[in-house]
Amino acid sequence: MAKVTMTVNGxxxxxxxxxxxxxxxxxxxxLGLTGTHVGCDTTQCGACVIHMDGKSxxxxxxxxxxxxxSTITTIEGLAADGELHPVQAAFKANxxxxxxxxxxxxxxxxxxxxxxxxxxxxxxxxxxxxxGNICRCTGYHNIVKAILAAAAEMSGARVAAE
Amino acid sequence: MxxxxxxxxxxxxxxVSRMEAAGEGKxxxxxxxxxxxxKQRLASPSDLIDLRHIAEMQGITVNGRSVxxxxxxxxxxxxxxxxxxxxxxxxxxxxxHIGDPHVRHMGTIGGSIANNDPxxxxxxxxxxxxxxxxxxxxxxxxxxxxxxxxxxALEDSEIITAVRFDAPAKAAYQKFANPASRYAMxxxxxAKGDDGAVRVAVTGAGANGVxxxxxMEAALAANWSPDxxxxxxxxxSDLLSDIHADAAYRANLVxxxxxxxxxxx
Numbered sequence: 001m002a003k004v005t006m007t008v009n010g011x012x013x014x015x016x017x018x019x020x021x022x023x024x025x026x027x028x029x030x031l032g033l034t035g036t037h038v039g040c041d042t043t044q045c046g047a048c049v050i051h052m053d054g055k056s057x058x059x060x061x062x063x064x065x066x067x068x069x070s071t072i073t074t075i076e077g078l079a080a081d082g083e084l085h086p087v088q089a090a091f092k093a094n095x096x097x098x099x100x101x102x103x104x105x106x107x108x109x110x111x112x113x114x115x116x117x118x119x120x121x122x123x124x125x126x127x128x129x130x131x132g133n134i135c136r137c138t139g140y141h142n143i144v145k146a147i148l149a150a151a152a153e154m155s156g157a158r159v160a161a162e
Numbered sequence: 163m164x165x166x167x168x169x170x171x172x173x174x175x176x177x178v179s180r181m182e183a184a185g186e187g188k189x190x191x192x193x194x195x196x197x198x199x200x201k202q203r204l205a206s207p208s209d210l211i212d213l214r215h216i217a218e219m220q221g222i223t224v225n226g227r228s229v230x231x232x233x234x235x236x237x238x239x240x241x242x243x244x245x246x247x248x249x250x251x252x253x254x255x256x257x258x259h260i261g262d263p264h265v266r267h268m269g270t271i272g273g274s275i276a277n278n279d280p281x282x283x284x285x286x287x288x289x290x291x292x293x294x295x296x297x298x299x300x301x302x303x304x305x306x307x308x309x310x311x312x313x314x315a316l317e318d319s320e321i322i323t324a325v326r327f328d329a330p331a332k333a334a335y336q337k338f339a340n341p342a343s344r345y346a347m348x349x350x351x352x353a354k355g356d357d358g359a360v361r362v363a364v365t366g367a368g369a370n371g372v373x374x375x376x377x378m379e380a381a382l383a384a385n386w387s388p389d390x391x392x393x394x395x396x397x398x399s400d401l402l403s404d405i406h407a408d409a410a411y412r413a414n415l416v417x418x419x420x421x422x423x424x425x426x427x
Contacts, residue, residue: 002168018165019165019166019168020163020164020165020166020200022163022197022201041201042198042201042202043194043265046262046264052267055238055267056263056264057264057267057268058264058265058268061193061194061197061198061201062193062268063168063197063210065168065170065212066168066190066193066214109263109264112263113263116263129263131261131262131263132261132262132263132264132265133262
């Protein structure tokens with residue numbers, strides 16, 4: 001048994017779990033944050049993507065014990081004051097989801113991608129960056145549109161703030 | 163996953179002590195191969211000793227043409243290092259095409275080399291760059307390090323702490339990725355040193371893992387151009403055959419990827 005402490009969505013949390021417990025299990029079952037999904041469970045589909053210390057990672061392929069002491073953001077931590085995060089709003093506006101199962105991972109991936117590229121994205125880059133995320137409904141087209149729209153809006157907002 | 167005991171090592175020495183005290187221990191760094199393998203119950207270490215937080219194994223140092231990469235440096239950090247890109251963009255390009263962005267945020271160069279997957283990218287770079295693999299006990303030339311499928315010169319409890327190499331005059335890596343896994347079905351790293359010496363290292367194709375292609379090295383040393391490889395035919399007898407590509411197909415890919423790499427260098 002390990003005692004695991006980490007900061008999740010701005011709140012310090014602790015829990016007891018087996019050393020072999022996956023981070024995604026800890027998030028879903030110990031913390032009750034079920035927005036992070038388990039799709040393939042084999043590191044391929046990206047439904048479980050969260051941010052650990054500011055970087056996107058696949059939480060089905062990391063032990064909770066490995067993540068102890070880190071700062072985690074899940075899909076539940078994106079919206080602020082009841083307002084959708086710009087990436088979430090763009091997915092809604094562009095119909096970037098159908099069944100929605102892959103969406104938490106897609107949104108977390110998009111937020112990380114926009115941050116790393118400082119909002120400067122084109123279609124080819126977005127498609128290449130989605131290498132680790134699988135969607136079986138949309139054909140990706142509206143996901144790509146949503147990410148480009150969010151990137152434009154977020155970099156516009158950054159320029160306006162400067 | 164079978165039960166295991168997790169340890170977070172604070173230093174290389176601490177990691178070795180914990181490994182020596184463990185029954186059937188394994189080191190874990192990014193865990194991007196090991197954790198999925200444990201989930202499939204193909205590995206069941208009694209203890210996992212985590213190297214990811216050891217400060218002395220982190221970071222990239224570039225001093226003139228001389229490069230040192232700490233073993234716990236992630237693929238993302240290699241891919242995005244401006245200092246490294248200035249002297250050896252080929253290794254940044256290689257790192258930026260491993261797995262996917264999330265895997266690159268966790269996976270490390272030391273882990274990739276220690277695992278020596280026959281389809282991994284980094285072993286080709288190490289062999290192509292004539293790198294030195296630095297462990298807690300010794301330094302091993304890449305030529306003596308990779309010993310076969312998932313086999314290396316590493317001894318029990320030995321840890322790769324860093325890799326070192328001199329940036330070549332020219333280098334490039336080209337891979338034909340498996341469309342599903344993105345592992346190399348064949349990947350070729352070519353490098354030309356300041357002294358004109360050429361190395362051609364092939365991953366994803368060899369039945370015994372990464373290897374050097376001597377005939378191509380000689381041809382490129384005489385004439386550094388894709389055309390120099392035109393008349394070479396690669397022997398398929400020691401190459402992998404599987405449902406994705408048979409040995410003859412891979413033999414052709416070795417040549418095609420080598421030509422593309424020379425053109426890109």
